């Protein structure tokens with residue numbers, strides 16, 4: 155492609171995004187049967203991977219902590235007639251922003267993804283974890299009435315960062331639909347669907363800070379959350395979680411028993427020693443991660459820096475938001491995506507009173 159053609163192509167893509175954005179009307183999500191949801195990111199203060207199990211997953215002890223950084227979701231549910239559903243399904247044929255789910259193919263889900271991360275994230279509705287959450291919850295509770303679900307996701311959490319954005323969006327949809335469908339938030343079926351969607355989804359139903367085991371989805375107990383400032387630094391390239399675990403199998407790296415014992419008995423997030431034995435595998439797949447680690451350690455001190463999950467975001471805990479902002483600015487100047495934020499007590503939740 156010539157330079158001019160490339161520029162035209164980029165302009166076209168930008169115009170398309172702008173046109174889509176112009177169609178977004180906040181009014182769609184006002185009034186009855188609508189809600190706004192907060193969907194936070196997480197970091198793993200501890201990730202101690204153990205043996206590979208028969209189902210391919212690995213045992214994992216982890217301490218997750220929610221961040222103030224979050225996506226915002228808007229959800230609208232509309233009961234419609236079977237004829238109306240059939241008509242809308244026919245009209246949506248070939249569109250990637252809609253998908254049909256539920257036990258009787260009775261849910262028409264439309265997802266409008268507004269990417270604020272600069273990644274130009276494009277995910278077909280059928281592949282979106284938010285859709286899978288709606289589909290599986292409907293199946294789990296036998297929700298078979300014709301219904302249109304409209305979802306807008308404003309993404310601030312970069313994908314493939316080990317920050318759990320997709321999992322958090324799925325948890326937010328579970329919380330929103332449980333409310334819309336009169337299912338108690340603590341219903342076992344909600345937690346079960348969460349676990350079936352991925353290792354991280356269950357955490358976001360609780361949020362704050364928690365110690366989990368199993369494959370990282372069984373909540374053991376909560377810890378007192380911290381409010382420390384955080385700076386996130388992410389390389390452009392991502393790391394596939396599955397590939398990181400595969401590499402870990404090829405070159406295992408046992409977790410330190412000493413750190414594990416300390417973190418298992420911690421009652422506050424601030425007492426947790428940072429450790430991640432999946433990090434060497436991720437660094438082997440994406441060597442730039444070690445550049446970020448070394449650079450961030452110079453800024454924030456060795457013991458305050460860690461890769462989150464399978465990466466590719468590395469975080470540093472610092473004392474003030476001003477310090478987090480200073481480091482984020484310097485990281486951005488080096489060509490990395492970076493954000494100042496803080497640890498928080500957030501969970502996937504409905505924003506009250508709107």
Ligand SMILES: C[C@](O)(CO)[C@H](O)COP(=O)(O)OP(=O)(O)OC[C@H]1O[C@@H](n2ccc(N)nc2=O)[C@H](O)[C@@H]1O
Pocket residue numbers: 198201210211212213214216316321351352353354355368369370395396399463464
């Ligand atoms: C790295 C972490 O983010 C730490 O919180 C999680 O362990 C991964 O969470 P996630 O992205 O929700 O991952 P999932 O979608 O459940 O799994 C992606 C892939 O990672 C591998 N996987 C994940 C979790 C786990 N305990 N053992 C694994 O081996 C599996 O190959 C799986 O197919």
Ligand SMILES: Nc1ncnc2c1ncn2[C@@H]1O[C@H](COP(=O)(O)OP(=O)(O)OP(=O)(O)O)[C@@H](O)[C@H]1O
Pocket residue numbers: 277281282283284307312313314315316317318319320321323324354395463464465466
């Ligand atoms: N709602 C969603 N938001 C972001 N990514 C999604 C979503 N639904 C599906 N995905 C897919 O999942 C992939 C990983 O997204 P996500 O941001 O959850 O990964 P991650 O930051 O590595 O999280 P984790 O810590 O759970 O591994 C994306 O590349 C995308 O293709």
